[in-house]
Amino acid sequence: MGCCDRRCGLISGAVFGALVAVLGGILIPVGNIVIKDTVEKEAVIEPGTTAYDNWVSAGAVVYRQFWLFDVKNPLEVLEHGAKPVVMEKGPYAYKTRYLAKENITAFPNHTVSFLLPAGAIFDPSMSVGPEEDMVTTLNLAVAGAYTLVPKLFHPVLEMYIKNNNASLFQRRTVKDLLWGYTDPILKGTVGIFAPYNDTYDGPYNIFTGKDDISKVSTIDMFQGRKAVPYWNDTYCNMINGTDASSFPPFLDKKKPLFFFVSDICRSVSAQYESSQDLKGIQVYRYTLNEKTLAAPSINPDNQCYCKDLLSTKNCTVGGVLGVGECRDGTPVYISLPHFLYGTPSLTEDVLGLSPSIEHHFTYLDVEPTTGFTLRFAKRLQVNMMYGPSKVITVLKKVKDYTIFPLVWLNETASLDDETADMFKKELLSRVQLLGMVQKSLIGLGTAIFVLCMVGYCIMRRNKNSKIV
Numbered sequence: 001m002g003c004c005d006r007r008c009g010l011i012s013g014a015v016f017g018a019l020v021a022v023l024g025g026i027l028i029p030v031g032n033i034v035i036k037d038t039v040e041k042e043a044v045i046e047p048g049t050t051a052y053d054n055w056v057s058a059g060a061v062v063y064r065q066f067w068l069f070d071v072k073n074p075l076e077v078l079e080h081g082a083k084p085v086v087m088e089k090g091p092y093a094y095k096t097r098y099l100a101k102e103n104i105t106a107f108p109n110h111t112v113s114f115l116l117p118a119g120a121i122f123d124p125s126m127s128v129g130p131e132e133d134m135v136t137t138l139n140l141a142v143a144g145a146y147t148l149v150p151k152l153f154h155p156v157l158e159m160y161i162k163n164n165n166a167s168l169f170q171r172r173t174v175k176d177l178l179w180g181y182t183d184p185i186l187k188g189t190v191g192i193f194a195p196y197n198d199t200y201d202g203p204y205n206i207f208t209g210k211d212d213i214s215k216v217s218t219i220d221m222f223q224g225r226k227a228v229p230y231w232n233d234t235y236c237n238m239i240n241g242t243d244a245s246s247f248p249p250f251l252d253k254k255k256p257l258f259f260f261v262s263d264i265c266r267s268v269s270a271q272y273e274s275s276q277d278l279k280g281i282q283v284y285r286y287t288l289n290e291k292t293l294a295a296p297s298i299n300p301d302n303q304c305y306c307k308d309l310l311s312t313k314n315c316t317v318g319g320v321l322g323v324g325e326c327r328d329g330t331p332v333y334i335s336l337p338h339f340l341y342g343t344p345s346l347t348e349d350v351l352g353l354s355p356s357i358e359h360h361f362t363y364l365d366v367e368p369t370t371g372f373t374l375r376f377a378k379r380l381q382v383n384m385m386y387g388p389s390k391v392i393t394v395l396k397k398v399k400d401y402t403i404f405p406l407v408w409l410n411e412t413a414s415l416d417d418e419t420a421d422m423f424k425k426e427l428l429s430r431v432q433l434l435g436m437v438q439k440s441l442i443g444l445g446t447a448i449f450v451l452c453m454v455g456y457c458i459m460r461r462n463k464n465s466k467i468v
Contacts, residue, residue: 040213044216045217051216051372055101056100057100060416062412063123064094064409064410066091066407067091067092067408068088069088069135069406070086070135070137071084071085071138072086072352074168086353091410092122092129092174094121094123095123097118101115102117102200110211111205111208112205113204113205113221114202114206116204119196119197131173131175135174137169138169138384139170140191143385144330145157145160146387148331151391154391154392166185166394178193179191180193192406202223204219204222204243205220206218217247219239219243230325231305232307235304239260243262246373247371249371256286257269257271257286264380268288269292270287270364273285278414278415279420280420281367283374285365286365287362287364288363291341295315295318297315297316310387319340320335333385334383335380335383337359337408338381339381340355342355346403360379361377362379365414367423374420374423375413375415376411378410379411380409381405385401385403388400
């Protein structure tokens with residue numbers, strides 16, 4: 001009777017273990033549904049959700065670090081037509097994007113509009129020197145006028161340049177070059193990023209995800225338009241994806257992320273590169289596609305972005321994007337820092353540049369379950385062009401058209417320890433706890449089943465041995 005009880009007990013234990021393991025297995029799809037529902041609820045951009053609380057405020061502090069290019073041989077360029085030699089000077093750091101979104105307005109079609117206020121506060125602790133540091137760089141007014149003024153009127157431009165004792169290069173403070181100074185030729189404010197303080201980016205109109213979570217944060221309209229009007233092409237004018245601050249949840253690393261960059265007036269894509277650990281949170285790192293600014297011969301999709309045949313030498317030079325039409329006509333060219341991934345001639349025409357993937361690439365670190373961007377580094381370079389002239393004295397020795405780098409910037413932010421702890425506690429902990437319960441039940445049930453079955457087999461063998 002005792003042996004029978006033990007055998008029955010072991011069989012019952014095995015059945016119980018199997019049932020526990022099966023329960024753990026059943027919890028996997030059930031748990032996935034619970035996780036999906038929880039994330040989708042918290043990812044919607046509406047008051048009361050985790051997404052909204054982080055979205056509406058300034059969130060993590062965003063910094064812009066600037067490196068300006070200091071010309072070391074201005075006289076040789078002017079008098080002998082030498083190639084300019086530059087040396088990077090920086091960083092000069094400013095706290096930006098520290099102001100909360102404004103004019104937030106919800107609409108019945110599950111979209112919300114807002115403005116992003118711009119401001120810059122100098123941070124000396126993160127800078128190599130004060131804003132009053134001097135830099136020798138391209139004369140913005142001379143280079144700009146050279147590009148914009150037809151050759152027929154170059155004699156007039158020459159007169160203005162001479163009357164104001166201007167030259168191809170100028171020496172000014174970091175603060176003036178970045179944020180503006182009164183130019184003697186134009187009699188107005190000129191600066192690489194002027195005006196900036198007290199201005200706004202947008203308005204943006206994005207989907208809240210209330211009716212369709214796969215559309216959350218996706219831009220519906222920018223500045224009241226479904227597409228930008230700058231490129232005279234349906235494809236290039238498309239506004240794709242989000243503003244990169246967040247993406248729809250449950251990322252598939254096989255699919256690229258699309259986002260719109262107002263600084264360059266176009267949409268771009270980033271591809272999965274690797275998984276990273278950020279303060280105990282697993283994130284997917286996405287990097288900008290290296291063909292984003294490539295010449296049409298390498299990336300045919302860029303044909304419609306090539307509108308300046310002079311600077312791109314009939315669209316054969318890759319790595320720069322003329323954004324004059326979306327910058328009030330200012331002849332500005334955007335590239336990656338030090339012309340990373342650009343045509344070799346760009347770094348051959350200006351000496352002293354050293355493109356580096358490690359220091360100059362753009363990346364986004366996105367938490368894959370929620371789609372929240374938790375760390376990023378957006379790196380861009382601002383350039384202008386100058387070229388030869390038979391009329392303008394300061395350009396008579398210049399041999400060819402040159403895309404000259406003015407400054408490159410690193411706009412970066414990362415979640416702090418407090419936000420990381422809150423993120424893990426409020427959202428990820430629920431997901432992890434459910435996963436632990438699932439694994440524990442499967443593991444415990446399997447262990448009970450195996451032990452009971454082993455015990456049962458041993459009893460059977462011992463019984464058979466005694467009979468023999």
